[in-house]
Structures are given as structure tokens and as C-alpha cells.
Amino acid sequence: DLRDSLIVVVKSPHPPHVDAELARQAGVQHGVLSRAQLLAAGLDVRAIDYRIAIERLQPIHRGVYAIGHLPSSPLAYDFAAVLACGPQAVLSHRSAAALWRIAPGWWAPVEVIARGKHFHRGVLAHRSRRLAEDEIATHLRIPVTTPARTLIDLADVLDDEQLARAVNQALLLQRIRLNELAVLLDRSSGRRASGRLRGMVRQSDAPTRSVFEDAFLAFTERYELPRPAVNQRVAGYEVDMLWRAQRLIVELDGYAFHSHPRGFESDRERDASLQVAGYRVVRVTWARLERRPEREAARLLALLELAAP
Known part of the structure; x- marks a missing residue:
């Protein structure tokens, strides 16, 4: 029979369930999504509001949500802060230092560098017109300043002892090379605090x-x-x-x-x-x-x- 020799492949007319797709996407972002990502996935405003009402979406910041429940991991709040401050925002300063493990503990509020002004509870946004590409990295799936750029930012907010400890830890963990940090310091010569860091780099041997x-x-x-x-x-x-x-x-x-x-x-x-x-x-x-x-x-x-x- 001709019908027995045919293999018929039937493509389902129904796309994968949108909530399953959102859960997959949130899984690579420490359980959080932005409103723009929800809209891009196919939810409309009413669908978003409905999921908030039934607590399938948990608001963290304006336009940023956790899927299912509020997270317990600091990584989720780091990622949420980056999402809240726009597509070019990155984790920075003491929060970046904690992520790279060159400073102890998790700093609150979460610090980010972003363009323009941003005001969110639990977030300290530092304004910057531009970060060079070699000053941005991704670590543990979070956009973050590189260790070298992080140290330069830390020079603005830490005392001498804390800054020296961060430099030593970065060297110990092989997060930085002194020559790379020196190049970035030359680029940042207009920043007053970079002079303190330059002196520490000059003295560092191990x-x-x-x-x-x-x-x-x-x-x-x-x-x-x-x-x-x-x-x-x-x-x-x-x-x-x-x-x-x-x-x-x-x-x-x-x-x-x-x-x-x-x-x-x-x-x-x-x-x-x-x-x-x-x-x-x-x-x-x-x-x-x-x-x-x-x-x-x-x-x-x-x-x-x-x-x-």
C-alpha cells in the first residue's frame, strides 16, 4: 500500500507554551526577566498584569520581575539591578568586586554603571557616558566591569587599606596583570583617586x-x-x-x-x-x-x- 510507504511529519500548529519559554530564558538570567523581554516573548500588557496578579511574576524593580518567587541568591538581585538600569548597564564598584571575589561579602545597595539617571530601591547607579569594550566582561552570566576597571572604580570609594587588600586579592586570584592595569590607569589619568591606585601598582611585586x-x-x-x-x-x-x-x-x-x-x-x-x-x-x-x-x-x-x- 502506498500509504504504508509514506512517512508523514505533522508540525504542530501550536508554539511552545510561553511560560515554559520564559522559564527557560529566566534560567540563564538567575531567575529574572525585564518587561521588554516579556513583551518580546509574546506576552501583552494584560498577560503581564495577569501573571503579576496571580504571583507568577514577582516585581523586583520597576519593569523587572522574578519568575515564580522572589529569589534568595544575591546573583539574582545583581542581574535584576543591571536589567533595571537599561541595556548598557553593568555591575560595578563594590558589587563587581564581590562578584569577582576581590572584596568580601555582597555589597548593598547593588552598584551599577549606567547611562543617564536611574532610581530604584536597593540600587546605586553611577552615571557614565561610555565604557570601553575592554572594560566590560560577563562573569557568572552577569554583565560586569572587568577586574581592572573595577579596581579603578574602587579607588573612588574605598580607603587605602581596603583598596590595597582588593589589589592584592585580584593579583592572588590572577584576575589582573599589572601591565594591563597600568594601561587602564593611563587612560583614566583624569580621575583623582587613580593616583592612589597607581602608587599601589608601582609597589606591588607579589x-x-x-x-x-x-x-x-x-x-x-x-x-x-x-x-x-x-x-x-x-x-x-x-x-x-x-x-x-x-x-x-x-x-x-x-x-x-x-x-x-x-x-x-x-x-x-x-x-x-x-x-x-x-x-x-x-x-x-x-x-x-x-x-x-x-x-x-x-x-x-x-x-x-x-x-x-
Whole structure:
């Protein structure tokens, strides 16, 4: 029979259910959609209002909605803030720093850079006429300033200690290269705060891993000691601070690890190995650095001068 030899493909006249399509689209945007996206998907104004009334759409900002329920993730509120401030908006400043993990915690309100003025509850919009293409990235599916541009923006809003910590964290996580940041700083030379960041970049040789290390570097600068190299490998060990020419090492003793018996024994084992390799090892505690910094500076200066080549 001819009918048995035919394969008939029948295309459904009905497109996929619009709510299923919206859920799919929201899934790649951390559960949030803009009103423009709802209209583009085929909903009209009455359909949008109906879904709001039955709580299928949850308003977050004017013209921005969560699908089904209000989200618990900070990423959703970051994306919602970007949507609320227009198609060229990007996450910025402290919120961008949190997204890149170069600053602790999630900053509220959510900070964005956008064209024009925008006023939304829980959003701090910084006006900018233009961001260069190499200053914009996408991270965790959220439009955001690059780590280098983020650091430049942070220089406007953080104090010196917080800014130094962010620079160190960006270096530690390999989010930035110093030469790339230097190029962007040259481009941003008109911004007053960029001078502070330029000084930190000029001094950076390796990223520090703790506030203690940051404080020690500030201490060496304050007492005009030669700047040590940071987190260098010597005789198979990674040491905190190193003056290689003078063969002097400073290890910074934080209480949490070094107070444990195993930590104590490990420290003495590495100290002995480093001394056999021809290095003096000095251990500095936070308490001594804070309470008697002049005495610590005098000791280190004497050791550096004693070992001067």
C-alpha cells in the first residue's frame, strides 16, 4: 500500500507554551526577566498584569520581575539591578568586586554603571557616558566591569587599606596583570583617586595573602626599611617576607595556625632547614608589630645592615 510507504511529519500548529519559554530564558538570567523581554516573548500588557496578579511574576524593580518567587541568591538581585538600569548597564564598584571575589561579602545597595539617571530601591547607579569594550566582561552570566576597571572604580570609594587588600586579592586570584592595569590607569589619568591606585601598582611585586602581610609591608614603608619580596620560595619552603641579598627572612606568626602544637613544630622544622640553607629567620607576631613597632624596625634594620653585601 502506498500509504504504508509514506512517512508523514505533522508540525504542530501550536508554539511552545510561553511560560515554559520564559522559564527557560529566566534560567540563564538567575531567575529574572525585564518587561521588554516579556513583551518580546509574546506576552501583552494584560498577560503581564495577569501573571503579576496571580504571583507568577514577582516585581523586583520597576519593569523587572522574578519568575515564580522572589529569589534568595544575591546573583539574582545583581542581574535584576543591571536589567533595571537599561541595556548598557553593568555591575560595578563594590558589587563587581564581590562578584569577582576581590572584596568580601555582597555589597548593598547593588552598584551599577549606567547611562543617564536611574532610581530604584536597593540600587546605586553611577552615571557614565561610555565604557570601553575592554572594560566590560560577563562573569557568572552577569554583565560586569572587568577586574581592572573595577579596581579603578574602587579607588573612588574605598580607603587605602581596603583598596590595597582588593589589589592584592585580584593579583592572588590572577584576575589582573599589572601591565594591563597600568594601561587602564593611563587612560583614566583624569580621575583623582587613580593616583592612589597607581602608587599601589608601582609597589606591588607579589600578592599578599593576609591583612597581616599588608600591615607588615606598610610597616616597612613607614620605618623606611627596604621593601621585601613577598611569598617567595627558599630552600623548598614558601616564606612570608624575604630580603634575598641579605639572606634575611621574616615569618609572620598568626595565632590561629601557629598556636597549634603541630603548627609550632612545623615552624621550628622549617626554621632549622632555612638556617642550614644560610638564612636568618625572624618571627614577628601581630602584637609586637602593633605594640612595639619601633623596636621591631630597629631589630630588622640592624640585621639588614649586619648582612649587607
